[in-house]
Every structure is written in C-alpha cells, then in structure tokens.
Amino acid sequence: MSRTIHFDLVSPEKKLVSEDVHMAIIPGDAGVFGVMAGHSSLVASLSIGLIKLYKTEKDKPRGIFIMGGFADVTGTKCSVLAEEAIPVEEMNAETLAQDLKNLNEDLGLAKDGAEKAQIQDKIRVVQAKLSAVSAV
Amino acid sequence: MPSLRDYRDRIKSVKSTRKITSAMKMVAASKLRRAQEQAEASQPYAVSMSEMLARLAKNVILTAASPKLLAGTGSDQRHLLILVTADRGLCGGFNAYAVKELKQKIASLRAQGKDVSIVCVGRKGRDIIRREYGSLILETFRDVFGKNKVDFAVAHQISEFVLSRFEAGEFDICSVVYNQFKSVLIQTPVTQQLIPFRPHEEELSSSRAGKKDEADQSSAAVVSSPYSFEPGEEEILSKLLPRNFSVQIYRAMLDSSAGEQAARMTAMDNATRNAGEMIKDLTLQYNRARQAYITKELIEIISGAEAV
Numbered sequence: 001m002s003r004t005i006h007f008d009l010v011s012p013e014k015k016l017v018s019e020d021v022h023m024a025i026i027p028g029d030a031g032v033f034g035v036m037a038g039h040s041s042l043v044a045s046l047s048i049g050l051i052k053l054y055k056t057e058k059d060k061p062r063g064i065f066i067m068g069g070f071a072d073v074t075g076t077k078c079s080v081l082a083e084e085a086i087p088v089e090e091m092n093a094e095t096l097a098q099d100l101k102n103l104n105e106d107l108g109l110a111k112d113g114a115e116k117a118q119i120q121d122k123i124r125v126v127q128a129k130l131s132a133v134s135a136v
Numbered sequence: 137m138p139s140l141r142d143y144r145d146r147i148k149s150v151k152s153t154r155k156i157t158s159a160m161k162m163v164a165a166s167k168l169r170r171a172q173e174q175a176e177a178s179q180p181y182a183v184s185m186s187e188m189l190a191r192l193a194k195n196v197i198l199t200a201a202s203p204k205l206l207a208g209t210g211s212d213q214r215h216l217l218i219l220v221t222a223d224r225g226l227c228g229g230f231n232a233y234a235v236k237e238l239k240q241k242i243a244s245l246r247a248q249g250k251d252v253s254i255v256c257v258g259r260k261g262r263d264i265i266r267r268e269y270g271s272l273i274l275e276t277f278r279d280v281f282g283k284n285k286v287d288f289a290v291a292h293q294i295s296e297f298v299l300s301r302f303e304a305g306e307f308d309i310c311s312v313v314y315n316q317f318k319s320v321l322i323q324t325p326v327t328q329q330l331i332p333f334r335p336h337e338e339e340l341s342s343s344r345a346g347k348k349d350e351a352d353q354s355s356a357a358v359v360s361s362p363y364s365f366e367p368g369e370e371e372i373l374s375k376l377l378p379r380n381f382s383v384q385i386y387r388a389m390l391d392s393s394a395g396e397q398a399a400r401m402t403a404m405d406n407a408t409r410n411a412g413e414m415i416k417d418l419t420l421q422y423n424r425a426r427q428a429y430i431t432k433e434l435i436e437i438i439s440g441a442e443a444v
Contacts, residue, residue, distance in 0.1 A: 010181040029371075045371065072187065
C-alpha cells in the first residue's frame with residue numbers, strides 16, 4: 001500500500017509544508033478526521049489543534065500545531081490554509097508550562113471582563129499547545 | 137555672473153545629491169526583489185482561498201440569512217473606500233496616482249448621491265487627501281509597511297477594524313483602492329470591491345468579456361464536482377469570508393509595497409540621470425567661466441605690457 005496524497009500547508013506569508021504523505025490527521029471543527037489518498041472532496045473549517053502527518057503507514061507521525069484554518073481536500077491533494085502553524089518539535093513543554101503559569105497569574109490580576117476574556121483565550125491556546133506536545 | 141567658486145559649490149552639491157539618489161535606487165531595487173518574493177510566497181494561500189470560496193459561493197443559495205459579507209446589506213448607499221498608499225514619498229507619482237483614482241471614485245459616487253467614507257492605509261495618502269476630504273477619513277493606519285516585509289498581522293488588524301464597522305452597519309459596500317503591480321515600470325491604480333464578496337472580481341483588468349467566459353467555464357467545472365462541507369456551507373462561509381477579506385487586504389498591501397519600491401527605483405534612476413546631466417552642464421559652464429577668467433587676465437597683462 002504505497003498510495004500517497006499530496007499535502008500542502010500554506011500560511012498567508014509562505015508555503016510551510018508541501019510533501020506526499022500516507023495519511024494526514026486534521027483537527028476539524030466538527031471533529032478530527034483523517035485524510036488518505038482517494039478521500040472524497042471536502043471543504044472543512046479547522047479548530048486549534050494538531051495536524052499529524054504519517055509519511056508511511058508505520059512511521060512515527062510528524063506533528064504541526066495550527067491555530068485554526070481551513071482544509072480543502074480532493075482525492076489527490078489536501079491543502080490546509082492556516083494563519084499560524086508551528087512544528088511540534090519547535091515547541092517546548094517546559095516553556096509552555098511556564099507560560100501557562102504566568103497567564104494564570106495574569107488572570108488573577110486582570111481587572112475588567114475584556115482583559116480576562118483575552119487572557120482566557122491565550123490560556124486556551126497554550127493549553128492546546130501543551131496537549132499537542134504531549135500527544136506526540 | 138556667478139563666480140568660479142559658486143560653480144564649484146553647485147557641482148559639489150549636485151554630486152552629493154546624485155550619490156544619495158543612486159544609493160536610494162539600489163536600496164529600492166533590493167527591497168523590490170524582496171517585496172516581489174513575498175508577493176509570490178503569498179500566492180498559494182490566496183489562490184487556494186479563492187478556489188475554496190468560488191466553490192462555496194456556487195453551492196450556497198443566497199437568502200436573507202446568508203452572511204452579509206457575501207449577500208450584501210441590500211443597499212448600496214454608503215461606501216467605504218480603503219486607500220492603500222506608501223508611508224514614504226520620493227517614489228514619483230506613485231501616491232498621487234492612487235489618490236487620483238480615489239478622487240475620481242469619490243466624485244462619481246457623489247454624483248450618484250452616495251455617501252463615502254475613507255480608511256487610509258499608509259501615511260502619504262492621508263497627507264494628500266487630508267485637506268480636501270479630512271472629514272471623511274475614519275481611520276489611518278500608519279507605518280504599516282515594515283522595514284523588510286508586510287506583516288499579515290497588520291492586514292488582519294485593518295480588516296478587523298473594517299469588519300467591526302461593517303457589522304455595526306456603518307457602510308454597505310467596501311472597496312480598496314491601490315496601485316496594482318504590473319511590472320517594474322507600470323503600476324496601475326485599481327479599485328476592487330471587497331464587500332460584498334464577488335468571486336472572480338480580481339480580474340478587473342482589460343479583457344473583461346474574455347475573462348468572464350473563463351470564469352463561467354471554471355465555475356461550471358466547480359459545480360460538477362460533488363463537494364461536501366464540514367460543518368455546513370453557511371458556517372464555513374461565515375468563517376471564510378472575514379479571513380478572505382484579510383487576505384485581500386494583505387494582497388493589496390503586498391502589491392502596493394512592491395509597486396512602491398518599483399516606482400521609487402524608477403524615480404531615483406531618473407533623478408540620478410538628471411543629476412549626471414546637470415553636473416555635465418555645470419562643469420561646462422565652469423570651464424567656460426574659468427577660460428574667460430584666464431583670457432581676461434592675459435589681456436590685462438598684455439595690454440599692460442603694451443602700454444609701457
């Protein structure tokens with residue numbers, strides 16, 4: 001079984017990933033889904049989460065963290081549009097944990113609701129990153 | 137008649153001006169290359185996004201509940217124009233052309249009795265129109281063109297501002313006016329409508345009819361392929377359209393920034409050449425004056441000697 005699908009990950013500023021993969025696991029808004037060659041045509045919006053790329057069936061997946069975006073899937077090609085994407089290798093669990101701690105402290109200090117909501121958003125992002133790091 | 141020293145001083149000052157303009161030209165050339173690379177790098181995203189939108193737009197039947205960014209507010213009374221210019225001058229007619237396009241647009245809209253407001257991106261555009269249309273300017277984004285690149289975050293910020301105004305119901309139609317980068321020598325000011333979204337609107341240029349046929353064909357191809365949407369079309373559209381708006385603004389900014397550097401390069405090239413010519417003229421005059429001075433002295437000596 002060597003059929004592959006072409007996977008593109010693009011941000012507005014540049015093309016981040018362009019390679020053939022065996023399978024890509026993508027965090028859709030309506031649930032995580034996997035894409036392999038011959039997938040039916042699909043347009044999906046994505047939530048904050050982790051994309052996993054399986055180069056071959058047995059390989060360890062490569063993780064890329066995205067801050068939401070869109071996926072455009074056809075039988076031979078899968079393009080993901082993401083505004084921000086970070087390879088998991090570049091993230092560090094310790095610094096993230098530290099960030100989370102700092103943000104929690106900030107939350108305690110926040111004065112009005114708007115500021116609190118902002119910090120809570122940030123906390124959600126960091127938590128998602130943390131779970132992404134531990135997932136790989 | 138100016139003295140020899142006046143000539144020398146003038147030649148010196150023109151020479152240093154030439155040095156500056158030729159340095160600016162080289163800086164603009166390298167920035168232009170970078171801007172073009174950036175514009176190219178942003179292509180895949182923009183292309184995929186517009187493909188996706190075209191597909192979606194064909195699948196969605198417009199109803200009153202459709203996203204306003206696609207369907208419009210049902211009126212076309214209030215227009216918002218986004219003027220994209222450079223932050224700096226010394227780039228020939230670059231800023232003036234965009235402003236001229238804007239003024240024409242305003243005049244034609246006003247002639248139809250529409251209301252107009254303006255958002256300025258880039259400092260120079262605002263400086264030019266402030267006197268005439270100062271009261272129409274809602275907001276100015278300054279220093280948006282970073283040192284080396286246009287940041288998407290800035291485009292996003294601008295689009296958030298505009299979209300929040302749209303949601304507040306302050307305008308019905310939004311267009312962006314910017315200099316489209318055609319080539320190093322040609323930048324054409326264009327007006328592109330962004331809200332409500334119109335697929336294939338970017339091919340505003342020349343052969344309109346021909347392009348339209350192409351668009352029809354590709355849309356026919358789009359409809360024939362069965363696509364599924366997750367979650368529903370409407371949800372995706374309502375997320376995709378604001379994103380697309382940012383991307384379009386970003387694209388206009390990239391085009392404008394590449395155009396700015398190209399215009400500056402051309403302008404500085406001309407300036408350098410003019411300075412060279414001026415130096416040549418001045419040197420000629422200087423030599424002539426010096427010769428006249430020497431001749432005069434000789435005549436004085438000779439006539440002095442003859443008188444003895």
